[in-house]
Amino acid sequence: MTLTVFTFDWLPEFPRGFVRDLRVRWILEELGRPYRVDTFPAHPKSQRHHDMQPFAQVPVVQDDDLTLFESGAILMHLGEGTALLPVTKRAEVTQWLFAALNTVELSVMHWVNMVLAERVPEFFGPAPAVEVVAHARQEMEAKLEALQDAIADKAWLAGNFSIADIAMVEVLRVVEAEDALRGFPILVAYVDRATSRPAFQKAMADHMQHWHAADTAQAAATTA
């Protein structure tokens, strides 16, 4: 059976390019695995969505009779037994996967949630004071500095390109989009190296095409 990736039916402009179905599209392109896309309504959330994903987030994948959520777990499941999660590098790749999705992302999102509150308070709540945001940025930059040191002599986090790089680059792209990665040239080069891979390019094109198609469908429905 073809694997199914679930994302939202439509979203406003600001999260496009960063919705987490992209991580799953990326690994599937790296692996050359075909997939179909299904959707959940973004608002209001559906019962079907809650039944498949308790936090009503995306992505969710269906792979035969397995339904799976959490992009980290999906990367591990799909990467299993492939060059993206080699058995001989399992512990090291997993270590960097958690470094991306826990250590680095915790500190990135603590700051990014504050920055987004300045722009999109209806989603992210009232904006914190300048000195609060500055402290969160400083904490994040300490993590980025350490990460930069760790990959200074390496192309990828754990030997060859792996699922850990997909996760880490997706976290760093958020920092880059907020124009906060420039002080870390090694990380900028790392992100460029990863996002110039054909698999990323294809995944991103399909991801953006999904939202364009959703806009068109919505426009058609409005004028119908």
Added chain:
Amino acid sequence: MTLTVFTFDWLPEFPRGFVRDLRVRWILEELGRPYRVDTFPAHPKSQRHHDMQPFAQVPVVQDDDLTLFESGAILMHLGEGTALLPVTKRAEVTQWLFAALNTVELSVMHWVNMVLAERVPEFFGPAPAVEVVAHARQEMEAKLEALQDAIADKAWLAGNFSIADIAMVEVLRVVEAEDALRGFPILVAYVDRATSRPAFQKAMADHMQHWHAADTAQAAATTA
């Protein structure tokens, strides 16, 4: 070779009981695996620490010739092939492990960092305004509500007790310590169920004993 768990040599009162070596001690007690403890100076951080853990965090474990950091990866490595990460439940347990260390912990730490800033600004920076903290709490409570629904009919997240429960309970204990779990009786019962396990009790006792011994050593050094 006996496994080694690295933690800090000494820490002030406030993080004791929550330092992440506890997660590793807990799984090792569940598995009945003996271990020794080694330490890094908390301040200033040592070169050895940076060499073994790029972010200079704890825990780190040494298991024969493998050095591993990130508590999520350590739980997977140690759980592998045991009842705490059964092969037949691998995807499901991993999914809940990432739910704990990404979805839930991201939202918990966003709030907890703000609350701790009110109490320990020298570590956590200036405290955000009341309405900022309130919004972060609301976001966290939405996640806790969803988690509570998800385990309402279950003793544990994925069948029997697993590494996902160790991670999730360790995240929830932080919420409980800030007196913010009371509105979620099913989660309180879940945490109680987990922390009444003999393996947790032993791990916590040894964890606290480590800090007491560090206090004693420090006091002896001061008066020497």
